[in-house]
Amino acid sequence: MSMAMTRKLHLNTLNQRFQKAQPEEIIRWAIEEFRPRIVLTSSFQTESVALLHMVSEIDPNQPILFLETGWHFQETLEFKRKLMELLGLTNVLELKADPTKRQASIDESGGKPYEKDPDHCCLINKVEPLQRALREFDAWISGIRRSQSKRREDISIVEEYQGDLIKINPLANVTSGDIWWYIKEHRLPKHPLFDQGYLSIGCWPCTKPVQPGDDERSGRWAGLEKTECGIHAFLKPKQAKPEKPVREAKEEGEGI
Ligand code: SF4
Numbered sequence: 001m002s003m004a005m006t007r008k009l010h011l012n013t014l015n016q017r018f019q020k021a022q023p024e025e026i027i028r029w030a031i032e033e034f035r036p037r038i039v040l041t042s043s044f045q046t047e048s049v050a051l052l053h054m055v056s057e058i059d060p061n062q063p064i065l066f067l068e069t070g071w072h073f074q075e076t077l078e079f080k081r082k083l084m085e086l087l088g089l090t091n092v093l094e095l096k097a098d099p100t101k102r103q104a105s106i107d108e109s110g111g112k113p114y115e116k117d118p119d120h121c122c123l124i125n126k127v128e129p130l131q132r133a134l135r136e137f138d139a140w141i142s143g144i145r146r147s148q149s150k151r152r153e154d155i156s157i158v159e160e161y162q163g164d165l166i167k168i169n170p171l172a173n174v175t176s177g178d179i180w181w182y183i184k185e186h187r188l189p190k191h192p193l194f195d196q197g198y199l200s201i202g203c204w205p206c207t208k209p210v211q212p213g214d215d216e217r218s219g220r221w222a223g224l225e226k227t228e229c230g231i232h233a234f235l236k237p238k239q240a241k242p243e244k245p246v247r248e249a250k251e252e253g254e255g256i
Pocket residue numbers: 069071113114117118119121122123125126202203204205206229
């Protein structure tokens with residue numbers, strides 16, 4: 001039986017307690033509560049720097065997962081190396097796709113799986129490797145924030161998912177301005193592409209600079225309806241929301 005199965009967390013109480021807490025307090029609680037079965041994911045871009053710094057101050061040996069899709073900007077890989085050295089991070093693990101599936105998707109798409117079917121490309125290069133890795137952990141710290149996009153407005157600080165996985169979003173209440181204050185206060189570096197308008201950076205085929213006035217993540221899969229790679233969407237909530245009565249759903253136009 002995993003630790004999570006024997007542990008009863010009172011999510012509402014925790015979320016109320018952390019509503020006004022500093023991210024460092026939330027991270028410290030999470031690491032102390034779940035160590036050694038807790039992991040952080042990071043894409044090692046500018047907006048990741050603050051969270052990586054906070055974690056390194058608590059435990060530089062904390063496991064950190066990086067999704068190595070094979071399509072990162074060279075600048076991202078160099079920035080990752082620089083941050084690992086600067087922050088003394090000793091436990092950064094690279095997750096990769098199943099090589100057979102990856103090669104098949106490349107062959108079937110004429111070398112450009114991200115153009116032919118970006119959802120499938122994200123599935124095999126990001127979602128599936130993360131799903132496999134998370135089986136080894138009871139808790140996952142993520143750097144997502146409510147202010148990043150409409151899709152992320154409803155996240156909670158502590159969430160519980162099927163499979164007894166707890167997800168902790170210590171930056172849920174943090175704004176982009178807060179991140180910048182933290183970066184300046186601690187004299188941390190920014191991703192080398194940031195000054196060219198790349199406010200949110202993923203794989204190079206799917207990342208463009210953000211246009212003035214658009215949201216921080218608008219440069220990701222620009223021109224497509226896709227706004228997320230799927231790693232923050234595949235988990236199923238522990239307690240499913242009750243289904244709406246048929247009449248109510250029809251009145252709201254669902255399923256028509
Ligand atoms: S972001 Fe683009 S290149 Fe990266 S895994 Fe997703 S579709 Fe593929």
